[in-house]
Amino acid sequence: MAPVLPLVLPLQPRIRLAQGLWLLSWLLALASGFIILCSGHLLVQLWPLRTFLAPSCAFPSLPQVALAAGAVALVTGLVSAGASRASLDAARYPPWREVLSPLLLAGAVVGGGLLLLALGLALGLPGSLDSGLEEGLGAALTHYKDTEVPGHCHSKRLVDELQLRHHCCGRHSYKDWFVVQWVSNRYLDPNDQDVTDRIQSNVEGLYLIDGVPFSCCNPHSPRPCLQNRLSDPHAHPIFDPRQPNLNLWAPGCHEVLLVYLQGLASTLGGTLAVTSLLQALVLLGLRYLQTALEGLGGVIDGEGEAQGYLFPAGLKDMLKAAWQQGGVAPRPAPEETPPEGPPQEGPPET
Template identity: 80%
Template sequence: MAPVLPLVLPLQPRIRLAQGLWLLSWLLALAGGLTLLCSGHLLVQLRHLGTFLAPSCLFPALPQTALAAGTVALGTGLGGAGASRASLDAARYPPWRGVLGPLLIAGTAGGGSLLVVALGLALVLPLSLDQGLEEGLGAAMGHYKDTEVPGHCQAKRLMDELQLRYHCCGRHGYKDWFGVQWVSSRYLDPSDQDVADRIQSNVEGLYLIDGVPFSCCNPHSPRPCLQSHLSDPYAHPLFDPRQPNLNLWTQGCHQVLLGHLQGLASTLGSMLAVTFLLQALVLLGLRYLQTALEGLGGVIDGEGETQGYLFPGGLKDMKSAWLQGGAAHKPAPEEPPPEEAPPKEDPPEV
């Protein structure tokens, strides 16, 4: 059966192929390292912001898969650089002849599939961030008051740090705080008529006020920050609550975090695409170099032309061919039939 995609490689193209593969392999190792850095950075960000994501959100699977894909790409790049450099020296190449087959299979089946999955996740999972942040931020704001409840006692500190660090307030704006009880019950006096009226004024029995936590205030503003009675036009004569002049952060945390995490995911997706392209080029080049050298017995500067190819006799022979070194299996020449011994001549009679 004819080889798949054969390519004739004389001496100089073989040498240029090995030299170009050495450069591409180092570029692949660099891209794999950058993918590791991008995915690690996104994992660290999610470790800090995981409180504000719904548990059902699958977005953390993206950096985890990209981390594995970057590791395989880094290993493939380093292995390809070593193999392509060794192929230029007939004395150094023999140890690599048994390594190239498993390297090509691991890079194609393992690294290729991981990169494809990670690229798919980079395209799909950022779309699930919207709903995940919507639910996660709502839960975090609802537990803001639970400073003495086990499992939620850090919710207030984390929410305050989020709003101060990312210059945001509430889920979509400062008015979101009007619909949740964010004041702890330990600071409320049940005997106070105003407190009792506010608790009885809603079905859920919450103490709701038209105010925001201190972390919604812009500390760099030269004017005092208004935190309470924000919906009362007569409470602050010098300020109009209908205008953004309250010295509060104007953006909601949902939009800020959505843009931040989607930006990191976009950067990681770009790195994954570059890594995938480089890995495909390196694996194809290594395969052609491997099969070409097998035709010359492992000597790159052997005399004559040789032929490189992807598969010796079709796609079904890929695994066995790559593991065994890549040369097309040629039928063994038939041994010539043994020559019959000439008949012995009788000695002449005396």
């Protein structure tokens, strides 16, 4: 049975393979460390933004899977660096001979599986951010007034911090505040005729105004912030509704958060792709180096040429052998016995 993808490795190519593998292993460790930093940063950024994502949005699982993939890739890189360094010394290599095969298997199955899963999430999950932010921001604006309702008492503070930090207003624009009641009921005077008229004129009994919270105000505006009666062209002669950025933050929080989070996911996805390629090269190189040294008794500068390979036998033969060892090989049919006929009578006795 011929080995799979054999490669002849003389002395100098074996040494260069070990040295290059040591360098690639450290590059893998650095790339996986960068994955840990990127996924940790994304996880920290998502923590205060979890209120503005729909519960069904799976985007927060991306940094968690990427963090696990980066940790496994980091261990793979450090172990591979140690093994390739030890392979250059015949006295230091023997302890690695028994553990390299399990490490290669774990790195390929666990590490490779986590990296591919995280890369798939980085490519697929950002598309779900649009609907997740649409639903989450809409619920946050609706509960802005519920400062005394358990479970929603922090919505006002979180929305204000979001708009102040990311320089945005409303879900898509400042006009989103015109269709939700954002003033708490405890600040409304039930004896005020204007308050009563506004509540009665709304089908849902909400107090709607054409104003925005203070966190929508642009502190760099050259004029005082105008928060109320923004739809009345005669109320504020100096306010131009066509240029709200002179007074209010123009972009909506949906657009700002979508671009921001997708940018972080894109950076993380690129790092995951590079790390996956580095890990594949490291595992392949380490496998060839391991099998080549096995033919030389663990001595890299042994005499003669060594042959490295991925598998010791053909895949078809290996699968066939495993199938037969599992006891599921077809059993030969039992030989047919001739049917028994009537007993023949012996010759008459004389």
